[in-house]
Amino acid sequence: MTQTDPSAFPPVTVSRLAHRRFVGRSSRGGEVAIGDASFPDTFTPGELLKVALAACAGFTAESAVTRRLGDDAAMTIEVGGDKDPAQDRYPRFAERIELDLSSLDPVARERLITVVTRSIEQACTVARTVKAGATIDMRVVDPRD
Known part of the structure; x- marks a missing residue:
């Protein structure tokens, strides 16, 4: 072994x-x-995967959001995606970040959307792992061994 x-x-x-x-x-x-x-x-395990994606996006975007909207800025992240029963997997996810952008002018609004999107694409470990298709090394063991 x-x-x-x-x-x-x-x-x-x-x-x-x-x-x-x-x-x-x-x-x-x-x-x-x-x-x-x-x-x-x-x-469910699938819901936990979606929670992990949403939480990672929130953690990753938080500093950009609070820097521009304030420390008390509300942020809600929704992640959806249906399981494909034939393939027994989730082929795609949809992620939506809700922010009150009413205090920003149109240029600042687009800049924040760009920064949030880019930061999640570059630094959200969970999303990057899912997109890359991580390998899983799994073993079954007897704890007495």
Whole structure:
């Protein structure tokens, strides 16, 4: 059996609780309920992927937005995309960032839209990973080994 580089594993875990119910945990104590769509109080894995895309966009755009709109600027990011059941994957996502741009003149408005778009394209790790098609090295192990 080959050893796997421990740095390849981020400090997140997902543990099974019951049929189609899991809990995800970060090393900092955060938790998220995961389940299939029949459980109203959970996120599906596909929804978590969309949340990761939206959160990454928000983190990446935040400094440009607050610099131009103020520290209290509201920002909502929506990510949608339907699963293709035949391919069992999400072939595309649609991302929408809602900002109140009414305080900006037309030139400043277009400049902010350009800066936000460019910064997400260049620095959002999650979106860049999805677009590039990351490889996944997966192993099944017995924890007693």
